[in-house]
Amino acid sequence: MGKSKAPKAPDPPETAAAQTSTNIGTAIANGYLGNVNQVTPDGSLTYSQTGTNKWTDPMSGAVYDLPTWTATQTLSPGQQAIKIQNDAAELNLSKLANSQSGRLQDLLGKPFNLDGAPAAGDPSKVGLPQYTQYGSGPNLQTSLGNAGNVQSTIADAGNIQKSLGNAGDITKTYDYSSDTSRYENALMERMNPQLAQSRSVLETQLANQGLQPGSEAYNRAIDSATRQENDARFGAILNAGQEQSRLAGLARDQAGFQNNAQQQAYNQMLSSGQFANTAQQQQFGQNQAQLQANNTAQQQKFDQGLASATFGNSANQQMYQNNQTQTAANNALKDQTFNAQQAQLAAQNQARSQYLNEQYALRNQPINEISSLLSGAQVNNPNFVPTQGQSIPNIDYAGMVQQDYANKVGAYNQKQAGIGSVLGGLAGFAALSDERAKKDKKLIGGLYEYRYKGEGKSAPKRIGVMAQEVEKVRPEAVSKGSDGLRRVDYGMLFSAPVRKKSA
Structure with a gap:
């Protein structure tokens, strides 16, 4: 078998140098595209290349020529004429301010004189008011006579029936534990011979088809038959469970009938006890009404005594408030006299403050005039609009x-x-x-x-x-x-x- 070689990995310094060269070329091109000359009614803005700078890549040692640009702003003839006139006006104002500044030496050399200022108010001549103290309050009635005893007990109206006789036991459980295995076994005994016969027929059929045990097709067929047999057995289990549920329902209905009979007997005994307690409650209500009538009479006597004492205390309190009102009126007159003296003192201080402010204004006016002469109007600079220049995006050479x-x-x-x-x-x-x-x-x-x-x-x-x-x-x-x-x-x-x- 021939030799196979893995691809050679890219050289990082070589890739970085190529990426740097691409970025610099893109940046220079974007500089040419972005330097857009502009012309407005107030002037113009012009870009021009005025030289180049050498830059050496520290990774590769390559030297690049980077262009340098100069932006030149030129005013329109009208704005240039205004600027010339403003420069001349500012020069004249500066000369005038220089000549007038000699007055400040004489003005600032004289000390500030307060001989003619109005006299300030004298706080020591204002006397504090002497207030009249309020008198003590009247003695009020704080207790009432005995209006009689309040009845707080009610005569016994008889015992309340608190318990009932035995109405019989409640059936709390019923037999629903019928053995489902009997039904499952009966169904299985009926089903297993048929399942075994079906399995034998299937194995014979697979053997006739030439499928050997362990092959994929043979295993799929056996697996499918096994699932069908399991489904049949699960069905038998479900049928046995349903039969058990039916027998449990019959037992539950029988227990419910017995509990209904016990509930009926309990309700009859409860009604009898409630009737006896109602009669006892009626006797208790009559006794309570008698006591409430006696207590109402005692409360009426108490309320009459309370009303009498309240009337006396109200008369005493009214006389006390009259005396307090007279004292407050006298103190208010003293406050009015004190406030008048304070107003006179404030008027004197305000007159003196106004005089001093006028003297300060006379002293500061020449200084402010010279300062205003030193400031001149400004020429309007052209308002250049932002340009929407084209740009070239950088190429990810290293990524490629x-x-x-x-x-x-x-x-x-x-x-x-x-x-x-x-x-x-x-x-x-x-x-x-x-x-x-x-x-x-x-x-x-x-x-x-x-x-x-x-x-x-x-x-x-x-x-x-x-x-x-x-x-x-x-x-x-x-x-x-x-x-x-x-x-x-x-x-x-x-x-x-x-x-x-x-x-």
Whole structure:
């Protein structure tokens, strides 16, 4: 079998250099596309290449010329004329501000004079008000005389019936444990001869068709017959269960009839006890009504005493509130006098503050005028619109190289899998695979290339597995010959499911 080589992996530095070259070329092209010249009513914006810079790739050492650009902004004739006039005006204002700034030296050299300012208010001349304290409250009545005892007990009206006689036992269980095995056995005894006869007929029919036990068609037929026999047996079990359910239903109905009779007797005894208790409750209600009438009379006497005491306390409280109101009015007059003095003091302070603000304004006005002369109007810059330039996307050259390599590796693995399938057709043939009998071994795609010891260098290489490695995962596919060397059954190796060797 000829030698098969895996595809060569791409060289990372070579791929990186190619990717860098592609990216730089794309970036330069995008620069040419993005530098769009613009012309507006207020001016224009022009891009021009003014030189190049050398850049060396640190990976590959390649040198690239990177263009440099200059953006030039030019005003329209009208805006340029405005700018010239504004520059001249700003120069004149600056000269005027320079000449007027000499006044500040004399102005700032004079100290601030407060001789003519109004006098400030004197807080010491404002007297605090002397308030009148509130008097203590009146003495109120806090207790009432005895209005009589409240009756809190009711005479005995008789005993309440709390229990009932025995109305009979309740049936809580019933027999539903009929043995289903009798019905199952009866059905099975009737069914088993027929199933055995059907199985014998099927085996004879399969033998007549030339199907031997163990073949796939024979096993499918036997499996289908077995499922039918199991379905028949399950049907017999279900029929036996249904018969048991019918007998359980009869037992349940009998127990229900007995419990209904017991419930009827219990209800009659309950009605008799409730009648006796109703009569006792009626006697208790009459006794309770008598006591409530006596307590109502006592409550009326208590309410009259409470109303009298409440009236006296209300009169005393009203007199107390009148005195408190008079005291509050006197204190309010004192507050009014104090507030008037505070208002006079605030008016004096406001007059003084107004005078000082006017003096500050006179002093700051020349300074503000000179500051305003130093600021001039600004020229309108052109408003350039954002351009929608075209751009070239970067090419993933490294990804393309890697994908091409992955495709080649996939094709190689597919070829190696085809070789494995050919080896799998050697079912029952144990080939010499002991690693001690091989030389020039090289692992490729999960299999080994090798020559047997004793073969020349020019002999074609073979492809296969190492028996020692297979023995660890598929010991059933490895055998030893009389020479002590291991051999592998390739048909068993490639068709049998993977089974790990037990520890």
